[in-house]
Amino acid sequence: MREIIVTKENAGKRIDKYLRDTFRNMPSGAMYKAFRKKDIKVNGVRVKDDYVVSQGDRLEIYIVDEILDGVPQAGSTPFARGFSVVYEDSNIMIVNKDQGIPVHPDREQSNNTLIDFILEYLEHKGEYNPNDTNSFTPCLCHRLDRNTGGLVIIAKNAESLRIMLDKIKNKEVRKFYQCLVVGKVKKQSAELRSFLIKDERKSRVFISDEPVKGASEIITKYRVLSYDMDKDISRLEVELITGKTHQIRAHLAHIGHPIVGDGKYGTNAFNRPLKAKRQMLWAYKLVFDFKDAGMLNYLKGMKFEVEPIFNINLKEQH
Structure with missing residues (x-):
């Protein structure tokens, strides 16, 4: 939170203009979002963007300093927060999402989501104007769990979104x-082939080896990459053939090998000594196995890969 007092020279300005003049590097989209979320107060009272400030007004601005000052994190893409850019052109972006970042607002209605950060980044580049209601709002083509890190595809225009959704549906994006x-x-x-039952009330899924009412068939392929004998941990590469909620986490737990750090489907007695508080799961590779992708045909055959970030030191045997 930043607190400032309005001086005589700035009295009589609309508050949105005053904030733009004061914080010149702040994305205007972040400011107007703060007004919508009632995160800007004057003298302890929430105000709208057309409020006219007076001398001596005390402003409380609940926007993180990094966004307020427009300062990028050290070593990150300028104005990128919560992700790094892996690939970008005029039609799509592929980013490497940090763990702990929800892709969209969750039940806590957090504003610090991947799509928020993407829009702020594109606004800084001049590719997105939140005040232009006639323009396309860039959006995610698929999701990752909050505590799963890794690659996410973003469409910058309607045709790219249509094509990407079709390719994902038809399993042409591996x-x-x-x-x-x-x-x-x-x-x-x-x-692995099983059946997944989703329990919305408990916010988890259950796996069955036999078809049951309301279940969806799931297919998960894996191969072992290495094994740490001392810690009794295997590193796997997993390919999702079907893509259901919590599929990898629940499916591997079902066969007796829960993901390290998974508090929902894992083993706390195993996780606790390792201080593993987030699941060791990373979406690390995308392969565009397109047949005909129209305007995105130039991406056909391309592969994008990042190094997973697991904060556990392993002595792996391959």
């Missing part, structure tokens, strides 16, 4: 993950 799981996985590779 998604690969790396994860650390409890125990030594005996089979070096396998294709």
Whole structure:
């Protein structure tokens, strides 16, 4: 939170103009979002963007300093927060999302989401104007769990979104993950087939080996990359053939190898000594196995890969 007092020279200005003049590097979209979320107060009272300030008014601005001052994090893409840019052109972006960042507002209605950060980044580049109601708002083509890091595709225009959604639906975008799981996985590779039942009330899913009412068939492929004998942890590469909620986490737990750090489907007695508070799961590779992608045909055959960030030191045997 930043607090400032209005001086005589600035009295009589609309508050949005006063804030733009005071914080010249702040994205205007972030400011207007703060007004919508009632995160700007004058003398302890929430105000709208047309409020006219007076001398001596005490402004409380609940916008993080990094956005308020327009200062990028050290080593990050300028004005990118919560992600780094892996690929970008005029039609799409591919970003590497940090763990702990929700992709969209969740039940807590957090403003610090991936899509918020993407829009702020594109606004700084001049590619997005939040006040232009006739323009396309860039959006995510798929989701990741809050505590799963890794690659996410963003469409910058309506046609790119249409094509990407179609390619994902038709499995022409192959998604690969790396994860650390409890125990030594005996089979070096396998294709797992089961049935997933989603329980909205409990915000979790359940896996069955037999078809049951309301269940969806799921297919998860994996191969073992390495094993740490001392910590009893296997590193897997997983390819999602179907993409259901919590599929990887629940499916691997179902076969007796929960993901390290997973508080919902994992083993707290295993996680606690490692101080693993987030699941060791990273969406690390995308392969565009397109047939005909129209205006996005230039992406056909391209592969994008990042290094997973797992804060556990392993002595891995390959």
